Amino acid sequence: xxxxxxxxxxxxxxxxxxADEVLGGSATYFSTAASYFTDVNLVAVVxxxxxxxxxxxxxxxxxxxTGLQREAGRTFRWKGEYGYDLNSARTLDTQLNVFESFKxxxxxxxxxxxxxxxxxxxxxxxxxxxxxxxKPKLVACxxxxxxxxxxxxxxxxxxxxxxxxxxxxxxxxxxAGEPNxxxxxxxxxxxxxxxxxxxxxxxxxxxxxxxEVFSAPAYPLESVFDPTGAGDSFAGxxxxxxxxxxxFDGKYLRQAIIFGSVMASFNxxxxxxxxxxxxxxxxxxxxxxxxxxxxxxxxxxx
Amino acid sequence: xxxxxxxxxxxxxxxxxxADEVLGGSATYFSTAASYFTDVNLVAVVxxxxxxxxxxxxxxxxxxxTGLQREAGRTFRWKGEYGYDLNSARTLDTQLNVFESFKxxxxxxxxxxxxxxxxxxxxxxxxxxxxxxxKPKLVACxxxxxxxxxxxxxxxxxxxxxxxxxxxxxxxxxxAGEPNxxxxxxxxxxxxxxxxxxxxxxxxxxxxxxxEVFSAPAYPLESVFDPTGAGDSFAGxxxxxxxxxxxFDGKYLRQAIIFGSVMASFNxxxxxxxxxxxxxxxxxxxxxxxxxxxxxxxxxxx
Numbered sequence: 233x234x235x236x237x238x239x240x241x242x243x244x245x246x247x248x249x250x251a252d253e254v255l256g257g258s259a260t261y262f263s264t265a266a267s268y269f270t271d272v273n274l275v276a277v278v279x280x281x282x283x284x285x286x287x288x289x290x291x292x293x294x295x296x297x298t299g300l301q302r303e304a305g306r307t308f309r310w311k312g313e314y315g316y317d318l319n320s321a322r323t324l325d326t327q328l329n330v331f332e333s334f335k336x337x338x339x340x341x342x343x344x345x346x347x348x349x350x351x352x353x354x355x356x357x358x359x360x361x362x363x364x365x366x367k368p369k370l371v372a373c374x375x376x377x378x379x380x381x382x383x384x385x386x387x388x389x390x391x392x393x394x395x396x397x398x399x400x401x402x403x404x405x406x407x408a409g410e411p412n413x414x415x416x417x418x419x420x421x422x423x424x425x426x427x428x429x430x431x432x433x434x435x436x437x438x439x440x441x442x443x444e445v446f447s448a449p450a451y452p453l454e455s456v457f458d459p460t461g462a463g464d465s466f467a468g469x470x471x472x473x474x475x476x477x478x479x480f481d482g483k484y485l486r487q488a489i490i491f492g493s494v495m496a497s498f499n500x501x502x503x504x505x506x507x508x509x510x511x512x513x514x515x516x517x518x519x520x521x522x523x524x525x526x527x528x529x530x531x532x533x534x
Numbered sequence: 535x536x537x538x539x540x541x542x543x544x545x546x547x548x549x550x551x552x553a554d555e556v557l558g559g560s561a562t563y564f565s566t567a568a569s570y571f572t573d574v575n576l577v578a579v580v581x582x583x584x585x586x587x588x589x590x591x592x593x594x595x596x597x598x599x600t601g602l603q604r605e606a607g608r609t610f611r612w613k614g615e616y617g618y619d620l621n622s623a624r625t626l627d628t629q630l631n632v633f634e635s636f637k638x639x640x641x642x643x644x645x646x647x648x649x650x651x652x653x654x655x656x657x658x659x660x661x662x663x664x665x666x667x668x669k670p671k672l673v674a675c676x677x678x679x680x681x682x683x684x685x686x687x688x689x690x691x692x693x694x695x696x697x698x699x700x701x702x703x704x705x706x707x708x709x710a711g712e713p714n715x716x717x718x719x720x721x722x723x724x725x726x727x728x729x730x731x732x733x734x735x736x737x738x739x740x741x742x743x744x745x746e747v748f749s750a751p752a753y754p755l756e757s758v759f760d761p762t763g764a765g766d767s768f769a770g771x772x773x774x775x776x777x778x779x780x781x782f783d784g785k786y787l788r789q790a791i792i793f794g795s796v797m798a799s800f801n802x803x804x805x806x807x808x809x810x811x812x813x814x815x816x817x818x819x820x821x822x823x824x825x826x827x828x829x830x831x832x833x834x835x836x
Contacts, residue, residue, distance in 0.1 A: 316713040411618040413736075414756040434715075435737040438754065447751035447828050452740065454716040486831040520834055526749050527829050529788035532822055 233475040235262050236336050236361045237351025237464075238308055239276040239300070243325075244503060245313040248457050254504035255286050257308065258351035258374070261461035264508045265468025265495040266349075267293035268516060270475040273342045275299035275361070279307040279330045289509070298339045303330040318459050319433050338364040347475040349467060352376050355383055355390040362393055370480055372396035372471050374463070380407050388423055395480075397425040398467050401432045413438070414445075427485060429470065429492075431463050439489050444482055448489045449526060451497035451519065458503045462496040465508065469495030494519045535777040537564050538638050538663045539653025539766075540610055541578040541588075541602070545627075546762050546805060547615035553760070556806035557588050559610065560653035560676070563763035566810045567770025567797040568651075569595035570818060572777040575644045577601035577663070581609040581632045591811070600641045605632040620761050621735050640666040649777040651769060654678050657685055657692040664695055672782055674698035674773050676765065682709050690725055697782075699727040700769050703734045715740070716747075729787060731772065731794075733765050741791050746784055750791045751828060753799035753821065760805045764798040767810065771797030796821045 237259030243252050263272040271294045278300060290297050308331035312321040336357055344366050350358040350373035358373055373394050379387050380403060387407075391397060397420065401413065408416035417428050417440040427441040434456075436449040470492030477484050494516055501507045539561030545554050565574040573596045580602060592599050610633035614623040638659055646668050652660040652675035660675055675696050681689050682705060689709075693699060699722065703715065710718035719730050719742040729743040736758075738751040772794030779786050796818055803809045 412756060412758070414754050432737070435734065436749075436751075438751075445754050445828055446831070447738075447754070448831075449738075449740075449749035449751070452716050452747050452749070454714060456714070483832055487834065490831055517834065524831075524833060526747055527831075529748070529750075529792055529826075529829075530785055531826060532789065532819065 233266065233270055233347035233349065233471065234273045234275065234338070234342050234345035234365070235259050235266070235349045235351060236275040236358075237262060237349075237353060238331055239278050239282070240308040240310055240331070242460055242504065243309070243311040244458055244460050246318065246458050247314070247316050248455075249503070251458070251503035253309070255289070256310065256461060256504060258461075258464045260290070261464035261499065261505065262349060262351055262468040262471075263290065263295045264293055264505050265465040265499070266472030266475070267295050267468075268495070268511065268513060269469070269472035269491070270294065272296065272472070273299060273339075273345060275301075275336050275338060275342070277301045277303055277330050277334045279303060279305045282307045299337070299342060301337065303333075305330045312460070314459060318456055321460070336361050346370065346478070347372075347471060349373070349471045350390075350394075351464065351467070352379075355379055355387040359386075359390045359393065362390075369478075370395050370471075370474060372398060372467070374398050374467060375403070376400070377403050377406060391420070392424040394425050396427040396429065396471075398429040398431060398463070398470070400463070401430050404428070404430055429489065431466060433459070433462070437466070437489055437493060439485065441482060441485055446486050446489060448493050448523070450493060451523065451526070453497060453501065456500045459500050460503075461505070462500050465499035466492040466496040469493070490520055490523050491516070493523060535568065535572055535649035535651065535773065536575045536577065536640070536644050536647035536667070537561050537568070537651045537653060538577040538660075539564060539651075539655060540633055541580050541584070542610040542612055542633070544762055544806065545611070545613040546760055548620065548760050549616070549618050550757075550759050551805070553805035555611070557591070558612065558763060558806060560763075560766045562592070563766035563801065563807065564651060564653055564770040564773075565592065565597045566595060566807050567767040567801070568774030568777070569597050569770075570797070570813065570815060571771070571774035571793070572596065574598065574774070575601060575641075575647060577603075577638050577640060577644070579603045579605055579632050579636045581605060581607045584609045601639070601644060603639065605635075607632045614762070616761060620758055623762070638663050648672065648780070649674075649773060651675070651773045652692075652696075653766065653769070654681075657681055657689040661688075661692045661695065664692075671780075672697050672773075672776060674700060674769070676700050676769060677705070678702070679705050679708060693722070694726040696727050698729040698731065698773075700731040700733060700765070700772070702765070703732050706730070706732050731791065733768060735761070735764070739768070739791055739795060741787060743784060743787055748788050748791060750795050750825070752795060753825065753828070755799060755803065758802045761802050762805075763807070764802050767801035768794040768798040771795070792822055792825050793818070795825060
C-alpha cells in the first residue's frame with residue numbers, strides 16, 4: 233500500500249514530560265503502525281538535516297523509502313503542548329520548511345498500489361497523488377480544520393474520489409455545518425466517501441459505512457503519555473489491516489477499526505514512535521482481545 | 535426495589551423547542567425507566583400543587599406511590615436550557631420548595647427492599663435512608679458536583695455503604711482529584727463501591743467492576759430533543775434490570791449497562807418522560823439488539 237504525508241521533527245510537552253526534536257509526522261506514524269500488517273510504500277519529503285538513523289528505522293520495518301524525497305533545506309518541525317485533558321494540542325510553533333513546497337512524486341513502482349492513504353495534506357496535493365495512481369481499489373484520506381476552513385471547495389472535490397474519510401469529530405461537524413453527528417455523517421458521505429470514520433480521541437471511534445454504524449471505545453489507559461500521532465497510528469492500523477486482508481466488507485472494516493484503536497492505544501503510551509518501535513505482534517493480538525472483553529455482552533433471552 | 539429522589543416540574547428550552555412545567559425529577563425518570571423491568575417503590579415529596587394525573591401516571595406503571603409524601607407548599611421546580619451540543623444544561627432557576635426540607639420516611643412495607651437506588655440527594659439523607667432498610671442486597675447511588683464540593687466528607691461516608699456508584703465523568707475526576715479516568719476510578723472504588731458506572735453523555739458509559747472494565751457507547755441518534763433525565767433513565771434501566779434478574783455477576787452488570795443505555799437513548803428523543811410513556815418492551819429489546827450490532831466485531835484468526 234501507499235501512504236503520502238509528512239515526516240517531521242516534533243517537540244512536545246505534556247504534564248508527564250517532554251521530548252525535543254523527536255521523529256514525528258503523519259506519514260511516519262501511519263507507516264510504522266501499518267507496517268505491523270502489510271508492506272508500506274512511503275512518499276514524503278525531508279530536508280538535509282534528516283538523519284540516516286531515522287531512515288534506517290523505517291527501512292527496518294516493512295517500509296519502502298524509495299519515495300522519501302530529500303530536498304535542500306530543513307525538515308518540517310512542529311512544537312506543541314498538551315494540558316491534563318490531553319484531548320487537544322496547543323501549537324507553539326510550526327516550521328513547514330521543505331514541506332511547504334512538497335510536490336509528491338509517486339515512484340513508478342508505487343503506481344499500481346491497490347490501497348492508498350492520503351494523510352492530512354493540501355487536498356489539491358491529495359488529488360494530484362490520486363491521479364498518478366492506476367485505479368486503486370481503496371482510497372482513504374484524512375483532513376483537518378485548516379483545509380475545511382481554507383480550501384473547502386478543493387477538499388469537497390477530493391472527497392468525491394475517496395472511499396474512506398477518517399476525520400475528527402469536531403471536524404466532521406464543521407465540514408457538514410451540522411451539530412448532530414449522525415446527520416453530519418450523512419452530509420459528508422453524500423460528498424463521496426462510502427465509509428466515514430469519526431475519531432473521538434479518548435472516546436474512541438464511530439464508523440458509518442453504508443447503513444451500518446459501528447462504535448469502538450478507546451482503550452482505557454492508566455498512563456497516557458503523549459497523544460501526538462494517535463490519529464495517524466489509528467489510520468495505520470485501520471488501513472494496514474485492510475490492505476493485508478484485501479477485503480473491505482463490513483466484517484473486515486469493523487476488525488480494522490479495532491486494529492486502529494489498538495495501534496493508537498499503544499502509541500500514546502510513550503513519546504514519539506517509541507512504543508511502536510518495541511511492539512510485538514503478539515501484543516497487538518492480545519490487546520485486540522482485550523477490546524473484545526471490554527465491549528462484549530450477552531444477548532437477552534428471547 | 536426502592537428509589538428515593540426528587541419529583542419535580544421542569545421547564546426546559548433546547549434548540550429544538552421548549553417545554554413548560556412538565557413532569558420531571560430524578561426519582562420520576564428513574565422509576566418510570568425501571569418500571570419496564572421490575573416493581574418500583576417510590577419515596578419522594580411533592581407539594582399541594584402536584585396534580586393527581588401525574589400520580590395516576592406513576593400508578594399506571596409498576597410504581598407504588600405509598601412513599602410519595604405530599605407536603606404543604608409547592609413542588610420542586612427546575613428551569614434550564616441547552617445549547618446545540620446538548621451536553622450540559624445551563625440552570626436558569628431552581629426552586630427547591632418542599633424538597634428543601636425533605637426527610638425521606640420509608641414506609642414499613644418498603645423496609646425489606648433488596649435493591650435500593652439513592653438518586654442524587656444530600657448524602658446525609660442517602661445514609662439516613664439506608665439505615666432505615668433491613669440489609670439490602672444491592673445499594674446503588676448517584677451524586678453530583680454540588681455534594682462533592684459542599685459535603686465531600688458526608689459523601690465519602692455514604693460511599694462506604696454503597697455497592698454501585700453512578701456518576702458523571704467530570705465528577706469522578708473531581709471526586710478523586712485525578713485527571714486520568716482509570717486512576718480516578720480506582721481512587722473512588724477504594725472509598726467503597728465495588729462497581730463504578732461512569733456516565734459520559736453522548737459518549738456512553740464505562741463500568742469498572744472489580745478488575746473488569748466494560749465500555750458501552752451511546753446510541754447514535756439523529757434527533758436528540760432533550761437530554762434532561764438521561765442519567766436517571768439510564769440508572770432506571772440499569773438498576774431495574776438488576777432487580778429483575780437478582781444476580782449481580784459481571785454478565786448481568788454488562789447487560790444492565792446496555793439496558794440503561796437503551797432507556798437513556800429513548801428518553802432523550804422527546805421532552806419530559808414523553809417517550810417513555812408510549813414505550814413498548816419489544817422496542818426496548820429491539821434497541822438492545824441494535825446495541826449488539828453497533829458494538830460487535832469478530833475475533834481474529836489465531
